Amino acid sequence: xxxxxxxxxxxxxxxxxxxxxxxxxxxxxxxxxxxxxxxxxxxxxxxxxxxxxxxxxxxxxxxxxxxxxxxxxxxxxxxxxxxxxxxxxxxxxxxxxxxxxxxxxxxxxxxxxxxxxxxxxxxxxxxxxxxxxxxxxxxxxxxxxxxxxxxxxxxxxxxxxxxxxxxxxxxxxxxxxxxxxxxxxxxxxxxxxxxxxxxxxxxxxxxxxxxxxxxxxxxxxxxxxxxxxxxxxxxxxxxxxxxxxxxxxxxxxxxxxxxxxxxxxxxxxxxxxxxxxxxxxxxxxxxxxxxxxxxxxxxxxxxxxxxxxxxxxxxxxxxxxxxxxxxx
Numbered sequence: 001x002x003x004x005x006x007x008x009x010x011x012x013x014x015x016x017x018x019x020x021x022x023x024x025x026x027x028x029x030x031x032x033x034x035x036x037x038x039x040x041x042x043x044x045x046x047x048x049x050x051x052x053x054x055x056x057x058x059x060x061x062x063x064x065x066x067x068x069x070x071x072x073x074x075x076x077x078x079x080x081x082x083x084x085x086x087x088x089x090x091x092x093x094x095x096x097x098x099x100x101x102x103x104x105x106x107x108x109x110x111x112x113x114x115x116x117x118x119x120x121x122x123x124x125x126x127x128x129x130x131x132x133x134x135x136x137x138x139x140x141x142x143x144x145x146x147x148x149x150x151x152x153x154x155x156x157x158x159x160x161x162x163x164x165x166x167x168x169x170x171x172x173x174x175x176x177x178x179x180x181x182x183x184x185x186x187x188x189x190x191x192x193x194x195x196x197x198x199x200x201x202x203x204x205x206x207x208x209x210x211x212x213x214x215x216x217x218x219x220x221x222x223x224x225x226x227x228x229x230x231x232x233x234x235x236x237x238x239x240x241x242x243x244x245x246x247x248x249x250x251x252x253x254x255x256x257x258x259x260x261x262x263x264x265x266x267x268x269x270x271x272x273x274x275x276x277x278x279x280x281x282x283x284x285x286x287x288x289x290x291x292x293x294x295x296x297x298x299x300x301x302x303x304x305x306x307x308x309x310x311x312x313x314x315x316x317x318x319x320x321x322x323x324x325x326x327x328x
Contacts, residue, residue, distance in 0.1 A: 040246060047159035048251040052201045053260075057163070059170040064092065068118065074130040078118055079137070080146065083160070083167055089146035090139040090168075091119030093130035094177055102182030102326060103172060104129050105206075106138040107165060109189025109214075118145040125186060128315050134322065135178055136186075139164055154236065155243055158222075159252070165198045181327045185263075186318065189276065189305065190214045193221065193254060200257040207325035209266045209318045212276040212305055215284040218253040219244075258287050264294040266321040268314050270303030296321060 045051065060081035068076040074095045081088050095101050108121025119126065119138050126136035141161055143150030150157040172178060185208040187195040192213020199208065214221050219240055226233020243249075250256055265288055269281035278299070285297040298317060300310050307314045 042246060044153070044155060044159065044243075044247060047156070047162075049197065049200055049254070049257050050251065052159075052162060052166075053203075055163075055166075057166045057170050059173070060167050062168075062171040062174045064176075065089075071127070071130070076119070076130075078146070081167065081171055083142065083164055086142060086148040087146070088139055088142060088148075088164055088167075089118060089144075090137060091123070091126065092135065092137040092175060093126050094135050094175070095130055095133055097177075100177050100179035101133055101135045102184065102322070103135040103137065103175065103178050104184045104186050104322065105165065105168065106136050107185065107187040107191035107194050108138065109187075109191050111144075113144060116140075116144050121188065121191070122186070124311075125188075125315060125318075129186070129319070129322075132319055134184070135175060137168065137172070137175065139168055154239055161194045162197050162201060165194060166202060169198075169202070169204070184322050184325070185209065187211065187213065196258070196261065197254045199263050200254060200260040203260060203262055205262040205264070207266075207322060208263045209268070209321060210284075211268050211307065211314075212270060212273050213267070213281065213284065214276060215254070215280050217255040219249050258284075259291050261288065261291070261293060264325060266296045266298070266318060268298045268300060268307065268317070270300045270305065270307055270310075272302050273305045275305040 046055070060083065062079055062081040065078045065080050068078055068091065070076075074093050076091060076093050079090050079092045081090075104126075106122035106126050111121045118140055122136075122138045126138055129136050140147050141150070141164055142148060142157065151160065169183070172183070173180070183204075183206045185195050185206050187209065188211040192210040192215060195208055195210065196213065196215060199206075216224070222236065222240070223233070226236055229236065267281055267285055269276070269278055271278055281297070281299075285295055288295045296317075298314070300307060300314055303310045303314070
């Protein structure tokens with residue numbers, strides 16, 4: 001009987017040892033990725049509209065680098081400034097004369113990189129305003145002009161357009177002949193999206209002109225234009241899927257923060273615009289007005305995305321809007 005008990009005990013002990021050895025072998029041979037939680041990159045959290053509104057933006061040492069062209073009534077110059085240790089270039093037009101002038105920040109829409117030159121996208125409007133006694137300054141953004149390369153992450157590249165404009169607004173004290181009282185904003189297309197988001201983040205009340213702004217929700221606005229890409233948006237949709245696995249897109253969409261805008265708005269939209277649907281501007285004007293803002297909404301009959309054939313009459317409306325909002 002004792003022998004049977006000893007055999008049974010020995011069997012139990014051997015089974016226990018075998019199990020323990022098996023677990024040790026399993027642990028030693030198992031891939032580390034199955035044992036350690038995957039580290040998730042959340043570096044883009046800092047670019048939510050709420051988080052950017054809490055960010056302390058530092059001014060940059062904005063410098064005028066060289067003369068681009070000498071016009072009869074103003075000079076066109078290249079400027080550079082720093083953005084998180086990266087160089088951003090752009091164009092600044094300064095009227096000639098002994099007096100000081102109001103300043104207009106010009107924010108362009110999309111321009112293909114291979115066709116880009118410094119100041120492209122706002123050059124015609126900037127010449128017009130400079131000829132009428134306004135300093136105009138147009139950032140190129142990272143990846144354009146003489147600027148340093150943009151981030152490889154397409155969403156960070158997008159969000160850094162906001163920090164570029166925010167930094168520029170903090171850095172304009174160095175611009176010669178500015179009156180240090182008046183700052184206006186003029187935008188076209190995707191520049192409208194950048195301006196609206198910047199106005200939400202900063203809460204500044206700079207009088208702002210929007211030409212056919214991209215003002216629908218993110219990320220719908222980038223998906224809307226995917227057919228224009230060589231691969232019809234396949235790579236962008238892949239990156240967006242990765243983005244939305246980690247981040248809440250609502251926190252990056254200007255449509256959820258329009259109540260934070262304090263600036264008077266001039267909104268121009270051509271009825272024949274094939275790039276920005278009229279309904280987007282209709283909705284934007286209604287929401288801004290419902291929020292109590294001063295909004296001049298001009299639907300331009302028959303005008304396309306560039307306001308052709310009524311560009312002259314529209315830009316004159318913008319000049320009148322800026323002059324009516326000057327601080328004396």
